[in-house]
Amino acid sequence: MSNRAFVAILIAALVLMTVILAPVGLLTGAMAGSSRVGMTSASGTVWAGRLNDVAIAGNPVGDLKVGLSPFSLATGQMRLSLRRTPLADARVVLLKGGRATGVEGLNLRTPIDLTAAGLPLSGVVGFTDVAGVFREERCLRAKGRVQLILAGDSPLRGAVLSGEPVCRSGVWSATLVGPAADGKATLAIRIDGKGRYQLEIMVATVNEVMIQGLLGSGFLRDAVGARRTVEGRL
Missing domain, CATH: 2.40.128 (Lipocalin)
Known part of the structure; x- marks a missing residue:
């Protein structure tokens, strides 16, 4: 394998790892900065993350599990699933873009x-x-x-x-x-x-x-x- 090919593979691997391990904070930064939506912290990745002590317009919602659908990105749309823990019946899907x-x-x-x-x-x-x-x-x-x-x-x-x-x-x-x-x-x-x-x-x-x-x-x-x-x- 040539050095050029090795460098290309390394760069591709780093980009892929960055996407896979992207912190959920990147996805929720705009939400956290909103006067309507607040949270104390965010952890995990955009594919499987967690938002703690979420409040909307001052009304407490609780902790939420968050996950971005990779399939929706192929259509140019962000499809984000939120589910309150530990209550599985409290959930929503947010659509953005597309x-x-x-x-x-x-x-x-x-x-x-x-x-x-x-x-x-x-x-x-x-x-x-x-x-x-x-x-x-x-x-x-x-x-x-x-x-x-x-x-x-x-x-x-x-x-x-x-x-x-x-x-x-x-x-x-x-x-x-x-x-x-x-x-x-x-x-x-x-x-x-x-x-x-x-x-x-x-x-x-x-x-x-x-x-x-x-x-x-x-x-x-x-x-x-x-x-x-x-x-x-x-």
Whole structure:
């Protein structure tokens, strides 16, 4: 074997080892720097890594196992699987690049506080096989079921809202509806392909005590009760 061939093989081997042993921190660096996603540490490789104490928008999710699909890279897309440990039923697949971006197969039940997003609501949210996939900044696929059980000091505590996401006019939309004391509560969630979101909570009731409690939480009175709308970017 010539020296040139040996050097070429050595370089190829080093590149291959670098890819195989690439630390998961390279994959999650952007996530860790986000104001919405945080974690205490990351270990392992991009193919089989671990993220510790993950929090999204201030809401703790726990430890996650992470793995990048090598087959998806051949199509120009990054397909990243996340699974909470030790709960195998808490999982999601993130899609990035290629022709589609978003999430698939989101199954998760976790406490949530929407105060950081601008709504004075907290409780437990559950996602069942939820998908939100965008192509060219338009909603391509939406499915699954979302449930929100409200708790805390809100006049809406105890309300259970649920609904199924759909693509509507290029926007991922989910309308969660449920009874609330003497009325009905509706939470409309809208997310576009640029990561902008709108949350609108509407409460239809004639219970003046509830309405006054909602007004004290920043809601505005309307013709059927009270509502509040917030907007932001993911």
